[in-house]
Amino acid sequence: ESQWGLELPDPSWNGYPLHQAWKDHMAKELDTVISFWTDYSHDQEYGGSFSCLSRNGKLYDELKYLLPLGKQVGMYCRLYRTVERFRRAELLGAAKPGGEFLIRFARVEPPAKKCAFSVTKDGTPVKVQRTLFSESYYTLAMNERWRVTEETRYQNEAVEMLDRIVYWVRVDSSELSWTRFSRTHKAEDLAVPTMLLHLVDQLQEEDEEMSKKYAELEDWGVQRILKHLQVAVLDNISEDGQGLPGAFGREQNPGQAIEAGRYLLQDAQREGDTQLRDQVIDKFLLLPFHSGWDAEHGGFYSFRDVDNWVPHRLEWDMKLWWPHCEAMIAFLMGYSDSGDPTLLKIFNQVAEYTFCHFRDLVYREWYGYLIEDGRVGLSIKGGLYKGCYYNPQCMAMCEQILGALLQRTEDSK
Template identity: 45%
Template sequence: MGSQSRLQEFLSKVEVELDNAVDFWLKYSHDDENGVICFSGFFTCLGKDGQVYDETKYCWLQGRQVWMYCKLYNTVPKYHTDQVLKAAIKGGEFLMKHVKDQNSAKCFFSVTKDGQPIKVQRTIFSECFYLLAMSELGRATKEQKYKGEAVKMLDKVEYWARVDNSELGRPELSGSPPTNALAIAMIFFNLVDEVCWDDVELQKKYSSLLEWSVEQTLQHLQREGSVVLEFVGTDGKELRGSQGRLINPGHAIETGWFLLQHAVKTQNEKLKETAIRDFILKPFNHGWDDKYGGIFCFLDANGLSPTQLEWNMKLWWPHNEALIAFLMAFKETRDAQYLSAFEKVFDYSMEHFTDGSNGEWFGYLDREGHTSMDFKGGPFKGCFHVPRCLMMCAEMLKELISE
């Protein structure tokens, strides 16, 4: 009963942290000077106090911030404001004008302050966050052009993932085995859900894509269900070497709540059990640092040292995903062990990641939980994981408290 008695406390802290995070991005990330002339996008390289330390605009984070603003605008009454909507529209237009290559449909990974391309990745993820932005911006503005962009891009990334990825520019080399990456297998749950939840015809159109995603994702459950591996062969078998043994606990947990959402919507009890037991609980138990607390960044399935230099760091986003996953698991099952796990992650996160003085969360801690890098935003951390987590947790906590 201890954790349940804290539900109101959890909600109060979550709502304060959400306001602090959103206020941080609204105050410091907007390129207002450029916005006088053109659609401006967002600065994401922000120091602990919001100071811009690099004007490079990273396009994963441009798309994520547009999506986040629109989701807040569409679902949280206090953020249904002209300020939030206008910023989202500016960001969306910047994406369409400067980030999407009109010839190839590829999206640049990074651009200059005024939108000149710097780098392109040979993956589908810039495009994934582009389409998420367009989808939610369409709902916020009621303009069909944005939804149309989202659907066109979803068709494109599905083609690249399932049919032919040669347009991505990644050559197939004889020494590199065909690989099923968890990041690609799982992201389509999120993409289809976001684009299609309010459109029955699109749900029908992409039903086979979701079936494929389930099949691809479950291939990562290896060694008789004891581990979720980040990479497996396209034949569903474990790869050789350290890449094949790599475990990313946070990624497995995020996949778990994507799977759980899908299982609940499709009333698939077996998949629901698999999502909670194998993709949320086991990776968390494996990844939790019993000595210092927090979730390890990477692990080796054989217990060897991972090759990633940051393997024992504690990053913000796995803790965000664990908070969502365990609260969702508790809401769906009412099993107290999941609320206890939520409480464990919640207390660690509030103690180590939050910044009561400046808002937003620090992103990078060393193993012992000390801040390793004190910037609030960078090439991969922006207005996304923290506010998404807090927004979703607030919604679930309100449901639990009302019941």
């Protein structure tokens, strides 16, 4: 395999040339990353794809993990639909049986909606988690799968599953085993309303019927996320929006806060709500950046404690790829929406760290897990959680936002 070196844009270039350089860079790297997955991940035999790929694309686990599988089907469809150069038979040819595999095998005891966390390559369930994330990425995949071929059974599945997830979150979670035992401190993880807002965005996209159906849920998601803003954006709060005692209650997850902020920004954009936009930039982007960025080595910490105790998570000081992807999108989007040059500066800083540390110079795709000082902790390119998702999504969105910024400059000439 050849070297995949790529020169980074020079941040001293300002405005137009810098935007153009980053846009080219994102596009080129997006192509490279997608080629890794099309070359190595597809299961020609049973459909769908494998996510457990080593540094050079070797399969190290034949189980199919539902989170990365749902993400990859969704990502292939979205690229096929929305990016001209990805409208290729290769992507559709993998996404179609991938969607079929999911609709047939993801649910543990169909017609019940609970999905597996992992299944064998031919679809027998292996593990089930007490969360709603397998189901969420299943929903995303189903909706995207419907958008590319308009087979209604996929959209029906997406809507039914989302409605079930909402029921678990807002009415009764016993199917997830969340409420099997009485608990006084029932916590809400920021990932949950963020995931719901993400799914609402997905289903509402250019769809008037769904926009109406999920308008109330959208408001609910925004309000739930905003409740996590206390002294800082806290990762866990009580169901009635209060702080929680102990280390869990003080936990900050900078990547999760910024990801939530990105969905809030999109909402503020749609609603033309500049007050929300400014609040989000201030509290969900800049605040987690300042508390979460490692001033010594660079990169986002995985966890911080709001009172500066040592976070109790073993991986607290590791640098993970996805918060960096979400931060690039969020800061570029914030800059595009507000024109604040501070946000562009931070985008450049995060992008430079990310491309210098997470990219592999020898083989394609990114590392996902670095230790504090930026060296590689796990050399895998995919695993139980990491698949073809966060970095291609980031590059596709950045390419698109940068394109729009360049167009604006052109138009104003």
